[in-house]
Amino acid sequence: MATGGNRICSVVACIGDTMDTCGRRFPSYQENTTGIFEELSITAIMPTPQRVQELDADDSVFYPVSLDVAINPLKPEQYTYEKALSADGLKTHFSFKLNGLTRNxxxxxxxxxxxxxDGKEATPPLSSGDNSLFMRVPALCLLILSIFLTL
Structure with a gap:
């Protein structure tokens, strides 16, 4: 998914079966309401960041982002984040994966x-009638997580 200069591939918890419940928290703590992941991996393939000499900085940057239900990031030993260049050097593979069983x-x-x-027009909000692949992929990620949450 892309909005202006932002790029993201994510799995986000949902408290219900519809998109409007994603990224929300239960009103009060409820035991056993989160999924348990034995394995989870995200790979983002992007054009390789290029150095902008005048700024002495890259033209793009990518990071792993995580939160547990206490709104804390995962501990470094809980995940692996790697980047690797493609054989031709034109693409970079950013890989973010869990190192073991993870709850909450x-x-x-x-x-x-x-x-x-930056500054380009933002991606329009998701609508229920939009069937483009661009919108279905994030929705599929969220649907999969929602299924795990109901198990």
Missing amino acids: LYSFAVWGRVFAD
Whole structure:
């Protein structure tokens, strides 16, 4: 998904079966309401960041982002984040994966920013009638997480 200069691929917890319940918390603590992940991996394939000499900085940047239900990031020993260049050097693979069984996961994502795209028009909000692949992929990620949450 892309909005202006932002790029994100994420799995976000939902408290119900519809998109409007995603990214929300239960009004009060409820035992055993989160999914248990034995394995979870996100790979984002992006154009390789290029160095902008005048700024002495890259033109894009990508980070792992995670939250548990206490709104704390995962501990470094709980995940692996790696980046690797493609054989031709034109693409970079950013890989973010859990290192073992994880409970109480609220969000898990690779988030980045392409600075040249800042200020461009934002992606329109999701609508129930939009059948584009662009919108279905994030929805599918959320649906999968929702299924795990109901198990």
